[in-house]
Amino acid sequence: MTLAIPHNQRLPLAIAALGFLFLGLFLLYPLFNVFGASLLDPDGERLTFANYVKVLGRPFYRGAIANTLGIGIAATVITTLLAVPLAFALARLPIPGKGALLALAATPLVLPSFVSAYAIVLLLGRSGIVTQWLQSWGIGFGSIYGGGGIVLVYVLTLYPYVLLPTLAAFKSVDVSMEEAAQGLGSSPGRTVRTVTLPIVLPAVLAGALLVFIETLENFGVPFVLAEDLPIFAVEAFKLFIGETAPNPASAGVLGVLLILTTTLVLLVQRRFLSKRRFATNARKTPPLLRIGTGLRIAATAYCWLIVLLALVPFFAIVVLSFMEFRGPVLHPNFSLANFGFLFDRALRPLGNTLLFASLAALLATLVGVPVGYVVTRWRNGVATVLDVVATLPFAVAGTVLAIGFVVSFNAGFLVLTGGPLILVLAYTVRKIPFAVRSASAIVHQIDPSLEEASISLGRSPLQTLLRIVVPLMLGGIVSGIVLTWVTVASELSATVVLYSGPWRTLTVVMFQSLEGGGAGIATAAASTLIVVTLVPIALLHRLVRRYELA
Amino acid sequence: MAGIVISGVSRTFGTVRAVDNVDLEVEEGEFFTLLGPSGCGKTTLLRMIAGFCELDSGEIRFGEKRIDRLPAHTRDIGMVFQNYAVFPNLTVDGNVAYGLKARRLPAAEIGRKVADALALVRLDGYGERWPHQLSGGQLQRVAIARALAIHPQVLLFDEPLSNLDARLRVSMRGEIRDLQKALGITAIYVTHDQEEAMAVSDRIALMQNGKLEQVGAPADIYRHPTSRFAAEFMGTTNILQGGALRPEALRLAADAPAAWPRLAGTVERVEMLGPITRADIRLADGTMLRMATLDAPQLGLAAGDAVALAYDPARLTVLP
Ligand SMILES: Nc1ncnc2c1ncn2[C@@H]1O[C@H](COP(=O)(O)OP(=O)(O)O)[C@@H](O)[C@H]1O
Ligand SMILES: [Mg+2]
Numbered sequence: 001m002t003l004a005i006p007h008n009q010r011l012p013l014a015i016a017a018l019g020f021l022f023l024g025l026f027l028l029y030p031l032f033n034v035f036g037a038s039l040l041d042p043d044g045e046r047l048t049f050a051n052y053v054k055v056l057g058r059p060f061y062r063g064a065i066a067n068t069l070g071i072g073i074a075a076t077v078i079t080t081l082l083a084v085p086l087a088f089a090l091a092r093l094p095i096p097g098k099g100a101l102l103a104l105a106a107t108p109l110v111l112p113s114f115v116s117a118y119a120i121v122l123l124l125g126r127s128g129i130v131t132q133w134l135q136s137w138g139i140g141f142g143s144i145y146g147g148g149g150i151v152l153v154y155v156l157t158l159y160p161y162v163l164l165p166t167l168a169a170f171k172s173v174d175v176s177m178e179e180a181a182q183g184l185g186s187s188p189g190r191t192v193r194t195v196t197l198p199i200v201l202p203a204v205l206a207g208a209l210l211v212f213i214e215t216l217e218n219f220g221v222p223f224v225l226a227e228d229l230p231i232f233a234v235e236a237f238k239l240f241i242g243e244t245a246p247n248p249a250s251a252g253v254l255g256v257l258l259i260l261t262t263t264l265v266l267l268v269q270r271r272f273l274s275k276r277r278f279a280t281n282a283r284k285t286p287p288l289l290r291i292g293t294g295l296r297i298a299a300t301a302y303c304w305l306i307v308l309l310a311l312v313p314f315f316a317i318v319v320l321s322f323m324e325f326r327g328p329v330l331h332p333n334f335s336l337a338n339f340g341f342l343f344d345r346a347l348r349p350l351g352n353t354l355l356f357a358s359l360a361a362l363l364a365t366l367v368g369v370p371v372g373y374v375v376t377r378w379r380n381g382v383a384t385v386l387d388v389v390a391t392l393p394f395a396v397a398g399t400v401l402a403i404g405f406v407v408s409f410n411a412g413f414l415v416l417t418g419g420p421l422i423l424v425l426a427y428t429v430r431k432i433p434f435a436v437r438s439a440s441a442i443v444h445q446i447d448p449s450l451e452e453a454s455i456s457l458g459r460s461p462l463q464t465l466l467r468i469v470v471p472l473m474l475g476g477i478v479s480g481i482v483l484t485w486v487t488v489a490s491e492l493s494a495t496v497v498l499y500s501g502p503w504r505t506l507t508v509v510m511f512q513s514l515e516g517g518g519a520g521i522a523t524a525a526a527s528t529l530i531v532v533t534l535v536p537i538a539l540l541h542r543l544v545r546r547y548e549l550a
Numbered sequence: 551m552a553g554i555v556i557s558g559v560s561r562t563f564g565t566v567r568a569v570d571n572v573d574l575e576v577e578e579g580e581f582f583t584l585l586g587p588s589g590c591g592k593t594t595l596l597r598m599i600a601g602f603c604e605l606d607s608g609e610i611r612f613g614e615k616r617i618d619r620l621p622a623h624t625r626d627i628g629m630v631f632q633n634y635a636v637f638p639n640l641t642v643d644g645n646v647a648y649g650l651k652a653r654r655l656p657a658a659e660i661g662r663k664v665a666d667a668l669a670l671v672r673l674d675g676y677g678e679r680w681p682h683q684l685s686g687g688q689l690q691r692v693a694i695a696r697a698l699a700i701h702p703q704v705l706l707f708d709e710p711l712s713n714l715d716a717r718l719r720v721s722m723r724g725e726i727r728d729l730q731k732a733l734g735i736t737a738i739y740v741t742h743d744q745e746e747a748m749a750v751s752d753r754i755a756l757m758q759n760g761k762l763e764q765v766g767a768p769a770d771i772y773r774h775p776t777s778r779f780a781a782e783f784m785g786t787t788n789i790l791q792g793g794a795l796r797p798e799a800l801r802l803a804a805d806a807p808a809a810w811p812r813l814a815g816t817v818e819r820v821e822m823l824g825p826i827t828r829a830d831i832r833l834a835d836g837t838m839l840r841m842a843t844l845d846a847p848q849l850g851l852a853a854g855d856a857v858a859l860a861y862d863p864a865r866l867t868v869l870p
Contacts, residue, residue, distance in 0.1 A: 006604050007621035452602055453635040453693075455623045457649030457700060464623075471639045 011461040012378040016386050019371040023389050025414075026429050030404025031259070031396065037252030037407055051249040064230035065257070071147050071222075071231070072215035075154035080208045082155065083162035086306055087200075088192075089299045090163075091170035094288050096300060103541075105307045106160055110483065110533050111314055112490030112507070113157040114220025115526045118514065119313030120144055120153060121224060122320055122330075122523070129330060149225040154215050156310040161214065162207035169203035170196070175286040188289070209269040213262050217397035219493035224514065232258055233399045233493065240403050240497065248403060255400035262395040314530055321527040325520030338524035342509065350528065353489050353505040356420065360427035361485040365477060367428065368435020373469065375436065376443040390436045393429050398493030402426055405498060420503045426494045431484045438483075442476035443469070482540045486533040506532070552613035552703050553578040554599065554736060559608030559618075560760075561594055568594040570760035571608070576738060577752075578613075581730050583739045585747040586757035587783070592740040595757075596706050599738065601625050612703055623652075625704075628697030628735075632709040634689040636681045642668070642692050643677035649700035667699035670729060687718045694726065698733065705730065705737040711746065723750050744784050748772065756780050772796075778869050788839045790861070792869065797828065797842035799865035806860035813859045815839065820851045831857060 005013060041048050055061045089095055090102065108116075123130045124144045134140070142148065173196055181191045222231035232254060240251035291299070324335040343350070368390075375387040393401070405426050409416035416422035446469060454464040470477070492507045499508050510525035512518075554576040561569045569591045576582040584592040597603035599610055601622025610618040617625050628649075637645050646667050650660040668674055671691040681689060690710060697705060707726070711719040727750040730737045741747050747754050748768035756763040756771060756779075764771055764780045773796075775781035781794035788795040803812050815833040822845070829851050831839045841859065843849065851857070 004619075007619075008602065008604075447633060447635060449631045449633060449635040450637060452600070452622075453629065453631060453696075454637070454648065455602075456600055456625070456627050456629040456706075457696065458623050458626075458652035459648075460621070460623050463652075468637060468639070 008461065009378075011465065012374045012383070015370040015374045016378075016382055019367065019374070019386055019390065022367055023392075023429075023432070026405075026425050027393060027396075027401075027432075028389070030401060030408045031392075033407040034252050034255045034259075034400060034404040037248050037403075038256045039252075040249060051253045055250055055253040060230055061235065061254070064232050064235045064254075067147065067229055068216060068232040069261075071150050071154070072212050074147070075151045075158065075215050076208050076212045078151065079155050079159050079211050080162050080204060082306060083159045083207070084166055084200075084204055086159070086303055087163050087166035087170055089303050091167050092286060092289050093291060093299050094296060095303050097304075101303055101307055104311060105163055107534070107537070108157045108310050109160045109164075110486045110537060111157070112220065112492065112526075112529055112533070113153060113218065114224055114492055115317055115490070115510075115529060116157050116310075116313040117149070117153045117221040117224040118510075118522065118526060119317045119320075120149060122519065123313070123316055124149075145225055145227045146229045150222055150231075153221050153225065153313075154211070154218070156313070157221075158211045158214055159306065159310065161210045162204060165203040165207045166200055169200035171285045173199050173286055178286070206269055209265055213265050213394065216258065216262050216265070217399075217493070219397070219399050219496070220511075223511075233397050236397075236403070237399050237493075237497065240399075240406075248407060251403055255397075255403055258397050258400055259395060262397070263392075266391070266395045317523055318527040318530060321520075321523035325523070330519070338520040339528075341518075341521050342524040342528070348502065349504045349506050349509045349525075350532075352420070352503055353507070353529075353532065356423050356427060356505060357485045357489040359424045360431060360488045361481045363424065363428040364431040364435040364484050365481050368432055368480070369439045369470070369473065369477060370465075371432075372436040372439025373443050373465065376440045377448065387436070391433050393431075394433045396430075398426070398430060398491065398495075399497060401429060402494035402497035405494075417498075418500045423495060423498050423503065423505075426498055427488045427491055430491070430494065431488060434487075435480055435484060438476060438480045439473065442473045446472050478543070479540055482536050486536055489532050490529050552615075552736060553580070554582075554704060554738070555611040556595075556599075557609055557611075559595070559598060559610065560606045561591075561598065561603060562606055567760045569598065572760075572762055574755060574762065574765070576736060578736055579734045581727060581737050581739065581750060581752045583741060583747045583751040583754045584757055585741060585744060585754050585783075586763070588742055590757045591760040592742075592757055593708055594760075596708055596738060596740050599704070600627055600629055600706055626700070626702050627704050627706055628700060628702035629706045630690070630693050630697050630708070630710045632712055634686070634693045634713075636684075636689050636692050636696075638681050640681075641677065642673065642679050642681070642684070645681070645692055646677075646696045646699050648696060653700065663699050667695040670698060671695045671725075686714055687722065690714065690722065694729070698729065698735075701733075702735065705735050707737065707739040709741055710739075712741075712743075719746070720749075726750065748784075756783060758783075773865070774867055776870065781867065781869065786840050786842075790837070790839070790866065793866040794869055795839075795861055795866050797840045799862045800839060800841040800859050801843065801861070803858035803860045810860035810862055813839070813861070815857060815859065817851055817853050817855045817857055819853055827851065831859065 038051055039047055039049070041050065086105075090098060090105075095101065121144070122128055125131065126143075126145075131141075144152070177195055177199070178191050181195045182188065186194065217233060219233040219237060222229075222234050226234060236251050236254035236258065239254060240248050320330065321338050322334055322336065324331040324333045324337060371386060371390055375383045375390070405422055406417055409422060416425070450468055450472075451461075451464050454468045455461060459467060490507060492511065495505055495507050496511055499505065504512075506525050506529050510522050510529070513522040513525065554574070556572055556574040559569055559572045560567070572595060584595060586592055594603055598605055598618070601617075601620065605618050608618075609616055612625075637648065640648065643664055646664045647660050650663055655663070664677065665674070668677060671694050673688065673691050673695060676684070676688070676692075681692070684692065690713075693710075710726070711722055714722060723746055726739075739747075739750060751768055753765065753767055754771055755765045758779055764776050766774075771780060772784045775784060775794060778787075778789070778794070781787045786797050788797065788800070801810075813833055815831040817829055818832050818838070819830040821828040825845055826842050827845055827849060829841045829843075831841055833839060839859070
């Protein structure tokens with residue numbers, strides 16, 4: 001007898017094998033090399049902890065760690081304090097324009113945060129428009145460079161991470177629990193504090209930890225705003241670019257420390273989510289609370305203020321991109337010159353952005369959907385490991401993954417540096433967790449007996465996947481592709497490490513003109529990015545609407 | 551069409567022996583039911599036949615052909631699920647044609663077979679409809695038509711009626727039985743409802759804890775249970791002198807033949823259910839007996855009455 005694999009395990013096993021192959025080659029292998037780099041001497045020959053001692057021995061890098069953690073914690077706390085009341089108001093209070101508020105509140109998730117940071121500089125920076133206007137009235141304010149400005153941008157761009165899950169949690173609270181508490185004599189305020197808040201707490205924490213991870217990994221915002229303040233991801237980038245030895249030991253050390261920190265946070269988050277399950281099975285969403293006019297006006301103002309404030313920087317960039325810049329100096333005349341400069345030289349960066357985003361979105365879907373299917377349907381050890389590996393990119397900053405890519409694919413069996421494919425692959429790997437999560441969420445909703453029915457009617461498991469599962473997932477797959485596409489289009493942290501020669505993207509153009517002081521081109525690139533992001537999202541919205549109406 | 555032979559089949563999940571060394575032979579064309587309480591292993595056994603659950607040991611044959619190692623999609627089985635499992639992305643026609651297309655039949659033949667199958671389940675004219683436009687009963691008809699359309703060797707039903715309301719359950723089970731008999735396809739039917747099992751089956755296998763408790767014709771198991779579990783699962787049972795006695799084997803002494811043994815007791819509770827009346831009667835030694843009798847004009851039972859009962863000694867089944 002042969003050691004045959006049972007027939008109904010063959011398809012998941014094949015998918016898992018391909019998933020492991022892809023993630024092994026383009027995630028684990030580069031990460032392994034980053035670890036290796038941090039543990040080898042500068043010539044790459046001997047194993048040593050000297051690099052860690054050297055980096056951690058320097059106050060500058062210890063400072064970078066402290067700054068990054070401090071800024072992350074501050075941003076996370078402030079974001080949570082602002083977003084939880086916002087979520088509560090949107091879930092339970094009578095606020096006018098809720099639909100619009102919700103749509104607007106989700107947009108910062110897809111808009112590039114470094115664009116927001118750049119807008120803040122143009123408005124409130126040393127020679128910013130608002131700064132100068134205020135100065136002409138004799139009013140001054142503190143510097144937005146450094147920690148304060150970074151925290152501000154994080155709060156404005158990351159609050160949806162807390163808002164959206166918390167809102168969903170507030171809506172899923174079973175009203176009968178609140179009624180029970182009030183029946184026992186609890187006041188409405190006390191009921192919210194003692195019954196409702198504990199129920200939504202896991203969602204709040206999950207969102208808050210995501211915010212924290214995002215702040216640790218973010219490269220663009222500190223790059224624009226930190227100035228002399230050392231920040232983890234930026235210093236890793238600078239070290240890597242500056243390191244001349246064949247082994248990027250110091251950059252490796254920072255990379256490893258960053259990965260360990262984010263992994264730790266991710267583990268804490270999983271712990272929290274698995275231990276505390278208050279999921280209540282509400283059949284209907286809880287009713288709106290009745291409040292007085294004064295409170296209602298205050299709540300409305302609060303909601304609109306936060307949501308609009310977060311979008312002001314993006315709006316400002318679009319407006320500014322149509323004004324005349326002479327060098328870094330703005331002249332308030334309407335002009336298309338910025339776009340002229342941007343596109344005259346070459347349409348190529350825009351083309352690259354569109355091409356890479358499309359390829360990466362397709363590839364991430366091609367890997368993510370089958371892997372998401374397997375980790376959902378196939379509950380065993382292999383599936384769990386696959387799930388963990390596929391989630392790992394969450395914990396890896398783009399900068400660090402990119403360093404791993406360069407170290408891994410600049411020589412040897414697979415040379416990718418200098419070409420476009422390395423960017424596409426790095427984007428794909430970064431988006432795999434999202435693709436797998438969203439695919440898995442859809443598969444959860446598909447009744448497994450549909451697949452068994454198809455198989456018993458004579459379709460093989462693979463045909464069943466293609467003919468039944470994929471069509472049923474289609475709506476979700478399309479929105480996943482669009483969301484992946486728009487977030488890849490504005491990817492910066494891996495891009496700046498990996499781009500080369502003709503394969504510059506829009507984000508690189510913007511990044512380079514930031515360094516060179518070409519504010520006009522930077523604003524034009526930024527507003528093009530905003531359009532490139534928002535148009536597909538708007539189309540998707542319309543598509544979904546039409547689908548629902550049909 | 552083929553009979554099914556199951557020999558020495560077992561399956562363990564962790565520490566649970568879901569199916570424990572089961573031997574069964576289902577005759578060609580037979581309507582065979584797996585009956586038992588929830589968790590006794592009925593679904594697991596059915597899914598082994600369908601190919602969705604591996605065997606730890608044993609083998610399964612359709613006629614002469616061993617099938618337990620074949621991929622599920624090559625087993626030629628029609629399966630009907632509890633939750634219908636009608637493909638929501640296909641029309642009724644698309645659902646019924648699904649298995650025929652998998653068999654690469656010519657389009658004209660598929661069209662004909664789809665129409666025939668829909669006619670069998672009395673859904674003519676529903677072909678263009680989408681599943682979300684149908685009721686639960688209609689969805690289950692689509693699922694049955696879809697399974698019948700491929701003319702499978704074997705039909706498997708896993709609690710197909712448990713999501714339907716009580717009235718529909720009764721009429722659908724009759725239809726399923728009639729269709730199966732008309733087509734002559736060997737069928738295995740899973741249910742936890744003994745009344746449903748007795749109504750449709752040629753034979754029943756009563757299961758408990760993964761094992762077969764008793765196999766036989768419905769009347770046979772009902773009248774001659776071989777264990778207390780079988781006796782009680784098949785219907786209300788009085789335990790009297792170490793034997794099982796059905797409620798309808800008890801009568802008021804006045805209406806009973808003189809040869810029947812007599813018992814004396816007090817009526818504790820009476821339920822008038824229309825055609826039958828049920829009464830709980832406590833004997834002098836404390837034993838509670840449940841009696842059922844057809845309604846009659848002179849029947850006057852009331853709580854608190856002292857009554858004399860008699861039972862048919864031939865219907866006292868001695869339990870091992
Ligand atoms: N995939 C599975 N994994 C673990 N345990 C299972 C699985 N399927 C069934 N079981 C267990 O096997 C036993 C029999 O289950 P099942 O065949 O579904 O019973 P039934 O259909 O008679 O209600 C139960 O104890 C159930 O919990
Ligand atoms: Mg079952």
